[in-house]
Amino acid sequence: xxxxxxxxxxxxxxxxxxxPPTRGPDVVAVEEPxxxxxxxxxxxxxxxxxxxxxxxxxxxDFELAAGxxxxxxxxxxxxxxxxxxxxxxxxxxxxxIVTARLRDPAAFDASLLTRNFYMxxxxxxxxxxxxxxxxxxxxxxxxxxxxxxxPELIRSLPDRLRGEQPVFDRxxxxxxxxxxxxxxxxxxxxxxxxRHNAVDKVIGAAFLEGRLxxxxxxxAVSGRASFEIMQKAAMAGIPVLVAVGAPSSLAVDFxxxxxxxxxxxxxxxxxxxxxxxxxxxxxxxxxx
Numbered sequence: 001x002x003x004x005x006x007x008x009x010x011x012x013x014x015x016x017x018x019x020p021p022t023r024g025p026d027v028v029a030v031e032e033p034x035x036x037x038x039x040x041x042x043x044x045x046x047x048x049x050x051x052x053x054x055x056x057x058x059x060x061d062f063e064l065a066a067g068x069x070x071x072x073x074x075x076x077x078x079x080x081x082x083x084x085x086x087x088x089x090x091x092x093x094x095x096x097i098v099t100a101r102l103r104d105p106a107a108f109d110a111s112l113l114t115r116n117f118y119m120x121x122x123x124x125x126x127x128x129x130x131x132x133x134x135x136x137x138x139x140x141x142x143x144x145x146x147x148x149x150x151p152e153l154i155r156s157l158p159d160r161l162r163g164e165q166p167v168f169d170r171x172x173x174x175x176x177x178x179x180x181x182x183x184x185x186x187x188x189x190x191x192x193x194x195r196h197n198a199v200d201k202v203i204g205a206a207f208l209e210g211r212l213x214x215x216x217x218x219x220a221v222s223g224r225a226s227f228e229i230m231q232k233a234a235m236a237g238i239p240v241l242v243a244v245g246a247p248s249s250l251a252v253d254f255x256x257x258x259x260x261x262x263x264x265x266x267x268x269x270x271x272x273x274x275x276x277x278x279x280x281x282x283x284x285x286x287x288x
Contacts, residue, residue, distance in 0.1 A: 005058045005059050005095065006030050006058065007029065007030055007057050007058060007059055007167050007191075008027050008028065008029060008030060008167060008170050008171055009027070009028050009029075009030050010025055010026070010027055011025070011026055011027075011028065012024065012025055012026070013025075013026040027170045027171050028171055028173065029057055029167055029171040029173050029174045029193050030057055030058055030193075031055050031056070031057065031193045032055070032056065032057075032058055032094075032096055033053050033054070033055055033056075033096055034053070034054055034055075034056045034058075034061060034064065034065070034096055034097070034098065035050055035052070035053045035096065035097045035098070036050070036051045036052045036053075036054070036064075036065045036068055036069065036098055036100070037049060037050050037051060037087075037097065037098070037099040037100070038051055038069070038074065038099070038100045038102060038108065038113075039099055039100065039101045039102060039105055040102065040105045040108045040110055041105040041106045041108070042110070046105060048099050049110070049113055051068075051069070051072075051074065051113060052068060052072075054068070054194065054196075054197060055193065055194060056192055056193065056194055056197045057167070057174060057191065057192045057193045057194075057197070058095070060190055060192075060201045060204075060205070061086075061095070061098050062084040062098060062204070062208070063190070063200070063201045063202075063204035063205045063207075063208060064098075064192075064197055064200050064201045064204055065084055065098040065100060065204065066081065066084060066100070066204035066207045066208050067199070067200030067201055067202070067203040067204025067205075067207060067232075068200045068204070069081070069100055070203065070204070070207050070212070070235065070236070071199075071200060071203060071231070071232040071235045071236065073112070073139075073235070074112055075100070075102070077212070078207055078208065078210045078212070079103065080102060080103060080104070081100055081101070081102060081103070082101045082102060082103045083100075083101050084098055084099070084100050084101070085098070085099055085101065086098060086099075087099060131250075131253065131254060131257055139231065139234050139235050139258070140258075141257065141258045141259045142215070142234065142237065142239050142258060142259045142260060143259075144215070145278070145279065146215060146216075146239035146240065146261070146279050147182035147215075147216050147217075147218070147239065147240065147279065148182065148279055148280070148281055148282065149182050149218055149240055149261075149279060149280055149281075150280075150281065150282050151271075151280060151281070153180075153182070153183075153184045153218075154242055154263055154266055154271050154280070155266070155267070155268050155269070155270065155271065156184065156268070157180065157218075157220045157242050157266055158220075158222075158244050158266050158267050158268070159268060160178075160180070160184075160186065160220075161176055161178055161189070161220050161222055161244070162176075162222075164176070164178065164186065164189045165189075165191055165222075166191075167191045168191065168222075173193070174191050174192065174193055175191065175192060175193065175194065175195045175197075175198045175221070175222050175223050176189060176190065176191045176192075176198055176221070176222040177189070177190055177195075177198035177199045177201070177202045177219065177220070177221045177222070178190075178202065178219070178220050179202055179206070179214065179217045179218070179219060179220075179238075180217065180218045180220060181216065181217065181218070182216065182218065187206075187217060188202055188205045188206070189202070190202050190205070195221065195222075195223045195224075195226070195229065196226075196228050196229060196232065198221070198222075199219070199221065199229055199232050199233070200232065202219070203232060203233075203235075203236045206236065207236075212236055212237060213236060213237025213238075214236050214237050214238045215237045215238075215239060217238055217240075218238075218240040218241075218242060219233050219238045219240070219241045219242070220241075220242045220243075220244075220266075221241070221242070221243050221244065222244050222245075223243065223244065223245045224243055224245035224246050224247065224248065224264075225241060225243035225245070225246070225247035225248065225251045225262060225264055226247075226248050226250075226251055227248060227250040227251050227254055229241070229243075229251070230251045230254040230255060230258075230260065230262070231254065233260070234254070234258045234260060238260075239259075239260055239261060239276070239279065240260070240261040240263070240276070240279055241255075241260065241261070241262055241263065242263040242266050242271070243262075243263065243264045243265075243266065244265075244266055244267070245264065245265070246264050246265060247262055247264040247274055251274075252274045252275060255274060255275035255276060256275050259276070260275065260276055261273070261275060261276025261277070261278075261279040261280065262274040262275045262276060263280075
């Protein structure tokens with residue numbers, strides 16, 4: 001039994017909606033650090049090396065760790081990961097450290113841990129250099145046409161996504177990512193205070209089930225489409241990304257370079273297509 005993994009916290013706030021203001025209960029999303037480690041062979045002995053610390057909403061931590069390790073190019077596939085566990089040495093156990101035990105720790109390239117995960121819009125690296133670096137790390141343009149997604153499905157995704165967010169219902173302050181089939185069947189959805197964490201959790205769930213690549217899935221995200229989210233989707237082989245918010249310029253450049261369909265500002269009344277419009281439309285089966 002894993003301790004009390006609260007995703008929300010109750011507190012009292014001062015609400016200034018009328019004069020005089022009133023105090024009452026409120027609910028906020030929990031945000032805690034998660035350290036992700038890998039167990040590698042160093043000088044003939046097994047040691048745990050820290051890979052990253054991310055601020056996340058507790059829950060689905062193994063999926064988050066697996067998704068991060070895969071989308072950052074640290075593990076190639078499900079077979080490389082023997083198991084994931086919480087830290088055995090922490091006292092008291094806060095369940096904020098996850099270690100990945102590798103099947104072949106001697107084969108792990110430890111130099112990967114010294115590289116900066118600099119794929120961010122604020123790092124000061126030019127866009128072309130960022131795109132080149134993604135290819136160096138094993139991400140390739142998506143091959144094939146991929147699924148065709150109807151305009152009606154895209155218009156429905158924001159409400160579908162919103163309808164499956166219990167933590168957002170209580171807090172109003174959390175992101176979501178979800179995988180859908182081209183026919184609109186919900187595959188998996190995850191919530192987190194971090195946009196990228198929600199995507200890693202979704203991809204991590206598929207990774208742990210051995211279902212990558214996800215060439216016949218649509219990724220829907222509740223926020224904007226950033227370079228990092230496009231990179232994670234491409235690593236998982238996802239050809240279509242639908243964002244409720246706006247895309248960044250580098251996200252559009254990424255979609256064009258890696259042959260991905262990118263939709264932004266999706267809502268019931270319509271959406272914008274920034275690349276890959278050939279995947280949008282009714283298939284023969286959908287039209288019949």
